Amino acid sequence: MSNMRKEEAQRRVDRIQVFIEELNQLESEGIFWLSTEERARIDSYHGTLLDHLTRQFDIDVNNAEKQLSWGMRIVSLLGALAISAALFFFFHRFWGLLATPVQVGILIAAPLLATLAADLVARRDRSRYFTAILCLVALTCFVLDLSVLGEIFNITPSQNAFLAWAAFALLLAYGYGLRLLLIAGMCCLLAYTSATIGTWSGGYWLSFGERPENFVAAGALLTLVPLIPHRRRPGFAAGYRIFGLLTIFVAILILANWGEISYLPWSAKTIEYGYQTAGFLLAGGIIALGIRRHWPGTANLGSTFFILYLYTKLFDWWWDWLPKYLFFLLLGLIAVGLLLVLQRLRKLSREVRP
Amino acid sequence: MKRPRLWLALALIVAVNALVLTGVARNRAGAPEASLTLTERELPLDVDPYHDEKSGVALRLDWNQGYGIDQWFDAGKLRELGFDVPSSSGKSEDFHRLLPRKVFVVLEYEGATWLRFKAEKERKLNDLEEKSRAGTITEEDAKNERAWLERVLRFGSRLFAVDAGVDPRQLRQRYPDKRRYPIMAASVRAISNYEESREIPRGTVDHLLITGLHVPHELHAPLLGLPFPEPFHFNRSEPVPRPRYTVQVEWGQRHEPWVTGVSLVGEDSTE
Numbered sequence: 001m002s003n004m005r006k007e008e009a010q011r012r013v014d015r016i017q018v019f020i021e022e023l024n025q026l027e028s029e030g031i032f033w034l035s036t037e038e039r040a041r042i043d044s045y046h047g048t049l050l051d052h053l054t055r056q057f058d059i060d061v062n063n064a065e066k067q068l069s070w071g072m073r074i075v076s077l078l079g080a081l082a083i084s085a086a087l088f089f090f091f092h093r094f095w096g097l098l099a100t101p102v103q104v105g106i107l108i109a110a111p112l113l114a115t116l117a118a119d120l121v122a123r124r125d126r127s128r129y130f131t132a133i134l135c136l137v138a139l140t141c142f143v144l145d146l147s148v149l150g151e152i153f154n155i156t157p158s159q160n161a162f163l164a165w166a167a168f169a170l171l172l173a174y175g176y177g178l179r180l181l182l183i184a185g186m187c188c189l190l191a192y193t194s195a196t197i198g199t200w201s202g203g204y205w206l207s208f209g210e211r212p213e214n215f216v217a218a219g220a221l222l223t224l225v226p227l228i229p230h231r232r233r234p235g236f237a238a239g240y241r242i243f244g245l246l247t248i249f250v251a252i253l254i255l256a257n258w259g260e261i262s263y264l265p266w267s268a269k270t271i272e273y274g275y276q277t278a279g280f281l282l283a284g285g286i287i288a289l290g291i292r293r294h295w296p297g298t299a300n301l302g303s304t305f306f307i308l309y310l311y312t313k314l315f316d317w318w319w320d321w322l323p324k325y326l327f328f329l330l331l332g333l334i335a336v337g338l339l340l341v342l343q344r345l346r347k348l349s350r351e352v353r354p
Numbered sequence: 355m356k357r358p359r360l361w362l363a364l365a366l367i368v369a370v371n372a373l374v375l376t377g378v379a380r381n382r383a384g385a386p387e388a389s390l391t392l393t394e395r396e397l398p399l400d401v402d403p404y405h406d407e408k409s410g411v412a413l414r415l416d417w418n419q420g421y422g423i424d425q426w427f428d429a430g431k432l433r434e435l436g437f438d439v440p441s442s443s444g445k446s447e448d449f450h451r452l453l454p455r456k457v458f459v460v461l462e463y464e465g466a467t468w469l470r471f472k473a474e475k476e477r478k479l480n481d482l483e484e485k486s487r488a489g490t491i492t493e494e495d496a497k498n499e500r501a502w503l504e505r506v507l508r509f510g511s512r513l514f515a516v517d518a519g520v521d522p523r524q525l526r527q528r529y530p531d532k533r534r535y536p537i538m539a540a541s542v543r544a545i546s547n548y549e550e551s552r553e554i555p556r557g558t559v560d561h562l563l564i565t566g567l568h569v570p571h572e573l574h575a576p577l578l579g580l581p582f583p584e585p586f587h588f589n590r591s592e593p594v595p596r597p598r599y600t601v602q603v604e605w606g607q608r609h610e611p612w613v614t615g616v617s618l619v620g621e622d623s624t625e
Contacts, residue, residue: 096409099571108371112364119360142367146374151412152570153378154610156539156563164370171363175356202436203453204541210453260451 006177007235009057016046017062058126076129077180080136087140091148103152107145114138122176135172135181142168159205162192174233182236186222186243193218201263212251213263219247242297245286249305252279257312279309381606388536388605390463394597396511400566401582411574413567413601417513419559422467426517427557435520437544439555449546449553454560458609459540460517460529467514472507479503508594515559518542522609536605539563567603569613576618
């Protein structure tokens, strides 16, 4: 039990809930029931276990608590954003009243103090909501730190700042198990990797957005991160995979409709057809991989983009010459057709399974 | 968080800041790479008077974009900067597909390009008077054009881009006058002009990588409280403003500038 993580504890609690509900259902239908003594023993065991897990991990024991937890996460995010904005405008407002050495001192001290405060709070905060707020504030302070130093000393902008921010955000994310910081770290890492890949062709780093292939490569690298075992943070592996794939899918969607901005030296139409084909193949492959590996988020992402690619293709073919009502009717019928196909596939897979 | 990871996070903050400040020190070490005294014409106040709570003072680096670039930023210069320039039988899209590059640009302050620009605008002013007398231009159009020309001549920037290269040391050898030619990093792009029934490759300076200068607290007193100049409107007939201050700027070994002095200009100054 001492090595259990919060996610494992939450899964155990969820299994207990489901077990109790199913047991009650079987009893009410007269299919199966436990003796009074057996039921009392199980209830007593589960009660003690739930009490222990709640005290140790601050997890949700029922649906009402789960809904409240979602509310707390949203409030925690909004609170962190508001405090970060307050910090930004505070610097903005009072900056000019301070001498340069004082400015530099404050800029360096702010993220250090915020990090120490986050660590202090984390030792008492089992819920991690307050820790998340302080970690996001620490990251904001670090971003402000380098940005404002760049302004004060008129430094030429460089993509290396994204690497520093990514490293810091990921240290906090892994240290406290915070997905919000993981997302921030992945965003910074994506920006740094795409910009650096962009410079390999000789371009200026800030133009990395002009070539979506930079993001395809960077997204692909992110999807490979889960190859590094994540035993202590298993949820993070799925995060990298989904974020990386989302990046690739969006980049391909852009290139499938706007071939002029590709690195490839072919005509725009050829590039667009190529990426449209690649998009469908990739989405199909990701759906299959997600089902095979029991990665529901991955399979859903693949399905979403398969439909998106299909709809954009249909728009290309039919929007201009079909009446609008007919266009949307056809889209709806295609969706129904896809549902029937998927239903058939699901039935077949049940027949195949013994 | 485990202690080692916490110390790593703190060490990262300290190390990155140390790296940045070391870079600043290296830029400012030794004799300045260039040193100029500019005015409000080249360094107007960078502030939004209606929405800004900013207490710090920053100046925007204004330079005369576009003028004279055609004279030197041709296909040969583009190739020198590393662009894979399509042949002149290519389409304009072929040029626009080339990504911008980071290079070093030579700016000229109050040099031959400014004199040429000034002479051209003064000629246009004279032509305007003749056109107005001949009735080939309406009174309103003449007034607007005159207002714009006078503003450009008396309040426009006197900084012009005159060359570009990938090696700033080679550029400095070509332009040794450090009191007239600062060298700055910029993003440049290949474009094409349609001339004589074909696409002619040209280059353009997209933007300087440093577009503003921070004025340190210890130097910004003369600029505090200066009213922000009203934006220029063609329909108004306000007099052309005069520059109100001069700014001493130095450039360092990494071609990054900083402000070393600010003074207000006297009422009787000819600036």
